[in-house]
């Protein structure tokens with residue numbers, strides 16, 4: 241059990257400019273690349289969901305987390321590295337990669353029109369990544385049930401309303417055909433999809449086995465705007481993934497979906513609260529982790545290639 245000792249003024253003296261530096265770097269990136277904000281938001285989820293927010297997803301060793309197909313489409317890992325090198329010049333050895341990932345996600349939300357989320361800092365970076373099996377067990381597949389969905393986020397301290405709000409992250413970005421063809425060509429019993437929407441998806445993803453891994457469709461009608469359109473869409477049977485569709489039908493989650501669809505600010509408040517819980521659950525603090533010099537390498541092996549199974553990794557494991 242890890243005590244939670246994050247704090248809102250963690251970098252006040254050690255790196256007072258860290259927030260403004262990250263913000264200004266990202267602003268210029270976002271102006272030229274509309275796909276970056278959704279990428280950072282999903283990167284945060286996929287880091288925090290596996291071993292907590294500890295930048296484990298950035299480690300580049302053999303057998304690390306990116307080998308799982310659940311991480312298909314994850315981008316901008318290298319960009320966190322770049323932000324880190326800028327911060328190393330400003331305040332060497334102070335800012336963790338884990339905190340940069342979470343901060344980049346909040347900047348992505350506010351830049352896209354979402355709420356300005358204040359988060360506490362002080363996460364440390366992990367010394368190891370999770371195994372393939374752990375990643376596959378922790379990262380939800382698009383076909384999970386509403387029961388599984390509720391229990392995943394309950395374990396982060398969220399109630400049902402907050403859980404429904406965090407899936408509102410699907411107001412941004414895209415999904416690849418790869419992740420929707422099984423729903424398109426082998427729909428589950430009771431999975432309701434708008435007829436015209438289904439037809440347009442089958443047009444975009446015409447074969448059960450996609451020709452390429454590159455074809456994608458938007459997550460909602462306004463994929464570069466952080467708004468409550470996602471909830472309006474799923475009510476109309478226009479949710480991309482099975483779980484998107486199912487939360488609009490299940491009696492436990494449908495009331496929150498309705499409320500968020502009607503009241504954008506109410507969604508923003510719930511999302512903010514859920515985001516802070518997701519990004520603070522089960523994190524490493526103080527001596528439980530380290531501050532890496534480069535985000536893709538842990539300190540002990542900064543210039544050695546290693547996997548978790550090597551002796552060096554085993555001896556530095558915090559588990």
Ligand code: HEM
Nearest residue numbers: 278279281282285313380381382406409413414415416419
């Ligand atoms: C039950 C939970 C979830 C499932 C099953 C799920 C599943 C998926 C899938 C399959 C994709 C498409 C990936 C692709 O094909 O490229 C996706 C995209 C995305 N997800 Fe989730 N997701 C979940 C929760 C979340 C949460 C909690 C967040 C953030 C807080 C999030 C943020 C995103 C974003 C922003 C994208 C778009 C990424 C991009 O455009 O590059 N998701 N999700």
Ligand SMILES: [Ca+2]
Nearest residue numbers: 287290292296
């Ligand atoms: Ca992690």
Ligand SMILES: [Ca+2]
Nearest residue numbers: 411462465467
């Ligand atoms: Ca949207």
